[in-house]
Amino acid sequence: MKTAMVLGATGLVGRTLVNILLQDRRYSEVTCLVRKPLQSSQFSDPYNRLKPVVIDFNNLQDYQGYFSVDHVYCCLGTTLKQAGSKSAFRRVDFEYVHIAAQLTRAQRTGSFVWISSVGADAKSSNFYLRVKGELENAIMRMPQLPHAAAVRPSLLLGARSESRTLEDVAQKTAPAWKMLMQGPLKKYRPVHASDVARNMMTRQKW
Template sequence: MAVLKSALILGASGLVGQNLLRLLLLDPRYESVTCLVRRPLGRQHYQDPDNKLRPVVIDFDNLDEYQGYFSVDHVYCCLGTTLKKAGDISAFRKVDFEYVHVAAQLARAQRAGGFVWISSVGANAKSKNYYLRVKGELENAIMRMPQLPNAAAVRPGVLIGERANDDRPLERVGASIMQLLKPLLVGRLKKYRAVYPHQVAREMMRHQTF
């Protein structure tokens, strides 16, 4: 009989995080799913027939105070923002680099079985684009971290989907354009296709070991 797994999600209120949470709650391989969130989750949006969900409201600026929650089989990190929403580059870096890097360190300290996070297609520590450069720097920092087994970055292209209370018109236009270009994005260019959030969520789960 298979041993049931425990999971921890950071960023469960985001576009990918919401889809990932739905998948985990309905996946019979998991017996518990803990979510670290800034504000209470609207449980009416999720099906939780087996009462697996354990939401915990925390202060991400003091993430290391919640180290005990990282003692799970699988850690999923869906944290992320945009330069526009963050307001400036330091605030953006705090979310997209610092929070995720600390989460990886806590996963290592608690010997979590796997750590998967969302990066971006085109991530490169030497990129002239600040967003892609930060994503690349984070990949380098985590993948060079010793004693962190099964660490993996998922690199989606533009996400297709509506974000609640989050106006990103340029991103929506970009997704529409990428959808039109989809037939041309084949072979090495396939990675640049726009993707749906549930596809990213499933890809994150694929990287975990059961």
């Protein structure tokens, strides 16, 4: 059986992913590094596999030992509005994820999968997409981390604890988007969190 670790377990995709992992009999333990205690009501853990660990993400390197698992899933991410500044956004969406990849490499973990974004490009004029692209470049060029993969979703569909305007609009107009976005535009269709989570699982090295 495999062991997994999830960073960003309380976000839309992270929460969905953890619940899927807890039901998957291929996993014996699912460790979640979190900022504060998890709400048990958000997770179904019939086999007692969930292992939440409250940490200080500003000192993520101090928790290297937890990365000694088979699969690392990184669902960390925020928005400029939530972060409050570009530097705070970059700290979460670039620095934390990059450090997680480094710790994965240090522990010789089987594989590392993280959430990027459709349109990620280190040369983009859009700050959000530029940071995502810079992160992809930094991780994919990292030596001795051969099994790393980025998942690139568009707008996410699912029930969030907080409101995000664009995603709220996407929820209501998803059927129309699917009809209009064909061919090359298909990758920009809104996608359900459960589909992103399952995609992350298929990208792991089994």
